[in-house]
Amino acid sequence: MDRRPPETPALAELLTGSCYCLATRRASRRLVRLYDAALADHDLTISQLATLAWIRHLRHPTVQRIADLMEMDQSALSRGLMPLERAGLVSSAPDEKDKRKRVLRLTEEGDQRLIAASADWQKAQDEVARQQADIGADVTRLMAGINRLAANDG
Amino acid sequence: MDRRPPETPALAELLTGSCYCLATRRASRRLVRLYDAALADHDLTISQLATLAWIRHLRHPTVQRIADLMEMDQSALSRGLMPLERAGLVSSAPDEKDKRKRVLRLTEEGDQRLIAASADWQKAQDEVARQQADIGADVTRLMAGINRLAANDG
DNA sequence: CGTGGATATATGCATATGCAGCTAATTCCA
DNA sequence: TGGAATTAGCTGCATATGCATATATCCACG
Numbered sequence: 001m002d003r004r005p006p007e008t009p010a011l012a013e014l015l016t017g018s019c020y021c022l023a024t025r026r027a028s029r030r031l032v033r034l035y036d037a038a039l040a041d042h043d044l045t046i047s048q049l050a051t052l053a054w055i056r057h058l059r060h061p062t063v064q065r066i067a068d069l070m071e072m073d074q075s076a077l078s079r080g081l082m083p084l085e086r087a088g089l090v091s092s093a094p095d096e097k098d099k100r101k102r103v104l105r106l107t108e109e110g111d112q113r114l115i116a117a118s119a120d121w122q123k124a125q126d127e128v129a130r131q132q133a134d135i136g137a138d139v140t141r142l143m144a145g146i147n148r149l150a151a152n153d154g
Numbered sequence: 155m156d157r158r159p160p161e162t163p164a165l166a167e168l169l170t171g172s173c174y175c176l177a178t179r180r181a182s183r184r185l186v187r188l189y190d191a192a193l194a195d196h197d198l199t200i201s202q203l204a205t206l207a208w209i210r211h212l213r214h215p216t217v218q219r220i221a222d223l224m225e226m227d228q229s230a231l232s233r234g235l236m237p238l239e240r241a242g243l244v245s246s247a248p249d250e251k252d253k254r255k256r257v258l259r260l261t262e263e264g265d266q267r268l269i270a271a272s273a274d275w276q277k278a279q280d281e282v283a284r285q286q287a288d289i290g291a292d293v294t295r296l297m298a299g300i301n302r303l304a305a306n307d308g
Numbered sequence: 309c310g311t312g313g314a315t316a317t318a319t320g321c322a323t324a325t326g327c328a329g330c331t332a333a334t335t336c337c338a
Numbered sequence: 339t340g341g342a343a344t345t346a347g348c349t350g351c352a353t354a355t356g357c358a359t360a361t362a363t364c365c366a367c368g
Contacts, residue, residue: 005210005265007211008269010272010275010276011207011210011211011268011272013276014203014204014207014272014275015207015208018290019189019200019204020185020279020283020289020293021188021200021278021279022200023296023297024178024185025182025185025186025201026224026225026297026300027182027296027300028175028181028182029226029354029355029356030225031175031179031300032179032355032356033355033356034175034303045323046173047179047324049168053168053169056159057169062346063348064346070180071180071183071184072324072326073325073326074348075325075326075327075347076324076325077325079325080324080325082323083322083323095346098334098345098346099332099333099346100345100346101345101346102346111159114165115165118165119164121164122164122167125167128303129174131303132300132302132303134295134299135296135300136172138292138295139172139177139178141292142177142178142181142289142293145286145292146185146286148285149184149286179324183324183325186325186354187325199353199354201353216317217317217318218315218316218317226356227356228316228318229318229356229357229358230355231355232317233318233319233353234353234354236353237352249316252315252363253316253362253363253364254315254316254317254364255363256316256317
């Protein structure tokens with residue numbers, strides 16, 4: 001006899017992979033594994049690479065500013081910076097004009113590691129595009145939809 | 155004067171949001187926040203809801219089997235089960251035939267919480283679909299592409 | 309009937325994330 | 339100008355994840 005309880009419509013839908021949240025997270029996990037592996041030689045994760053890139057890009061990079069740009073909680077970024085500072089890739093100093101803020105800066109090594117790793121990031125990116133040429137359009141469409149959701153937030 | 159170093163093509167691409175990995179992860183973070191908030195009243199995360207749903211669905215749910223289905227590392231699921239067992243929503247017993255395996259089971263309360271929470275999951279899912287009707291197609295396309303990537307793995 | 313290889317779990321270690329709450333600094337306004 | 343409201347950042351707490359590794363089983367083969 002089958003001891004499994006009867007399915008409900010909602011549970012059935014959730015399990016068939018049609019939950020937007022679960023499906024997207026799954027895709028995210030796969031890609032992160034792929035990109036992280038591509039960057040492993042540089043001892044950087046894709047998240048850390050992005051953080052370094054933002055610090056290099058901005059005129060006046062602070063924790064909150066980067067967190068906003070990466071659309072993540074400031075506390076998460078704050079913690080994410082720790083291994084980078086520990087590794088000597090990022091340094092920081094309080095802002096002269098606003099002592100609450102912490103102004104970030106890439107060290108010489110941080111800059112070099114970022115540049116070197118970005119070449120392997122490009123390889124991973126190209127490889128994904130090569131294997132699945134439409135993915136760019138797919139991701140673009142998904143982000144457009146997601147952005148519309150966010151717009152309704154406040 | 156502008157102290158920012160010159161951009162490289164790769165870094166420029168990475169920062170403009172065209173990194174498949176970062177874009178997907180960002181979308182994932184947003185959706186997780188949204189669904190987790192929708193489930194907060196039930197003290198469940200979207201991840202925990204999925205885990206409970208799989209346990210309820212399978213004839214013979216074990217850690218590895220569910221990890222495979224959710225496409226995540228077995229150790230991650232193993233840890234994810236802890237709060238569920240601690241909360242009394244899931245119980246387990248060693249498999250009679252194969253003592254290495256741990257057979258999972260929903261408790262009465264686990265079953266009730268799952269059913270109750272799935273109604274709110276449906277609300278979140280419907281709300282997302284309502285605000286962005288195309289998202290289903292977007293996610294489907296993305297997953298199809300991602301699945302093609304995975305096929306090239308082994 | 310061993311024993312080596314494969315399988316199922318768990319743990320140590322590290323990053324990734326978010327929320328709540330705390331402190332310091334700044335800003336705004338009466 | 340002085341206190342309220344806001345802003346930046348941090349820390350405590352909890353889950354989410356993956357990799358490497360240790361342990362217990364199981365299984366197939368000699």
